[in-house]
Amino acid sequence: MSFSPLIRQLIDSLRVLPGVGQKTAQRMALQLLERDRSGGMRLSQALALAMEGVGHCQRCRTLSEEDVCGLCLDPRRDDSLLCVVEGPMDVHAVEQTGYRGRYFVLKGHLSPLDGLGPEAIGIPELLKRIDESAFTEVILATNPTVEGEATAHYIAQMLASKGVIASRIAHGMPLGGELELVDGGTLAHALNGRRPINL
Amino acid sequence: MSFSPLIRQLIDSLRVLPGVGQKTAQRMALQLLERDRSGGMRLSQALALAMEGVGHCQRCRTLSEEDVCGLCLDPRRDDSLLCVVEGPMDVHAVEQTGYRGRYFVLKGHLSPLDGLGPEAIGIPELLKRIDESAFTEVILATNPTVEGEATAHYIAQMLASKGVIASRIAHGMPLGGELELVDGGTLAHALNGRRPINL
CATH class of the missing domain: 1.10.8.420 (RecR Domain 1)
Incomplete structure (x- = not known):
């Protein structure tokens, strides 16, 4: 004491x-x-x-004290590209690579054993946003872990009927790693090497 | 951004x-x-x-929100022993060893190059406390660094004329280390192996 x-x-x-x-x-x-x-x-x-x-942006659901965050409001960004990530820290990581499209932030990844299904992580809101917008490509940038891969695959299946390209960041980054921990150069390679998901 | x-x-x-x-x-x-x-x-x-x-205890000068801290008020502690340390974290470290005397907390160590002389680290207050109390031994538990050794040596010189034993914790602990980082067992050995300073 x-x-x-x-x-x-x-x-x-x-x-x-x-x-x-x-x-x-x-x-x-x-x-x-x-x-x-x-x-x-x-x-x-x-x-x-x-x-x-601090609450959540109504559009991309990242952390923000504004109703709509600065990234969503920025008129200079590419409205045809949507990048889907697992959390706000990943938005920051992807921003470092020079990506200038839009974002959607999930609440983590699908994890049925923890009771986290599509609704819990916000996939219905993601599909609604895609329906209401004019994205031509959705980049699935969930972490390259088993759960992240499953989440990306699930979303790609949901998008198959919508006429939107679903792509996955390239496996230039180590499997089992975390997006927010990787250096910007590796992440930039992963973004550039993205490929359509073959179902 | x-x-x-x-x-x-x-x-x-x-x-x-x-x-x-x-x-x-x-x-x-x-x-x-x-x-x-x-x-x-x-x-x-x-x-x-x-x-x-949180301010400082008026008696031992450790951090405390009371005018006199709990360690100084505790009547079960040994009033003949005073342990002098460089900071409040060191009090916590020495407490772990089972030491049950009193404390005096310096504001760091003597460092003439940084303009820190005896007044800056509180040595006059330490001498005043020793004069007003009935300590028979003052344990100098400053860090075993060059500055800590110099500080201990300086205080021992000040005490030489006062009829109080000035002892130094044993060099069981590595030179250049920091008191607050060492494990309790090593620090207990160092306390037990203390020796009078030979001027």
Whole structure:
């Protein structure tokens, strides 16, 4: 019990951050208290504003505090291309490659064992968006994992009757990896080498 | 610019945490927003409370929201032993070894090149505390670095005329390391193997 209650509470709270264990949380708490209280206050305010203010874009469903996000509103982007990803972090990763079409963000991937079917991850909304828009190609950029492949395959089947090309990012990237962790160059190769899905 | 302003602000703010770079901050921000908003709000509140409420114990100068911290108030501790450390994290580390004397927390170590002399790190307050108390031994548990050794040596010189034993934790621990990173067993050996400083 060598920390006072407020400090213990701060250390416990810091452990909600991914990858932060007990010892790291202690270092973070004490370093903020000893060296950067104004930074700590700014972080507190930024957290409160973001947790309360950030929702989802009505069009692409990425995280955004606006009803429609900046990427969806940008008139210079290619309205014939749609890129489907598993999460907001993947939008950021694909943006680094120079892709300038539109996006649709799923809530993860199909995972029947966890009870995550097409409705749970937003596939009906994706199909509705495609029906209402003029996309000629839908790039399925789910992660190259078993679940991501299954999700891409499922969506491609749904699109087969709609006259839209469903393509899959190339396997230039390692299987079992995560989209958000790969470098931009590899991801750019994967985007350029995309191929139609042969059902 | 694939993140909205509130999210960018959160990512920037997270980088005040030690060891958190751009990519880690992105993961943290999006994971909180996607999966644990209540945890994010709790963290925001804990940060605000701690940054505003935590000061320093008047007696041992560790971080505490009370005027005198729990360790200083505890009547069961040994009033004849004083352990001098470089920071509040070190108090926590020494507590793990089973040490049950009192503490004094310096503000780091002597570092003349950075303009940190005895006054800057609180040595006058340490000497005043020793004069006003009945310590028979002062354990100098500064880090086993060049600056930590110099700080311990300087304090030992100051204590030479006061009839108090100044001891130094044993070099069971690696030179150049940091007190807060070592395991409790090694630190316990170092505490047990302490020796008087021969001037």
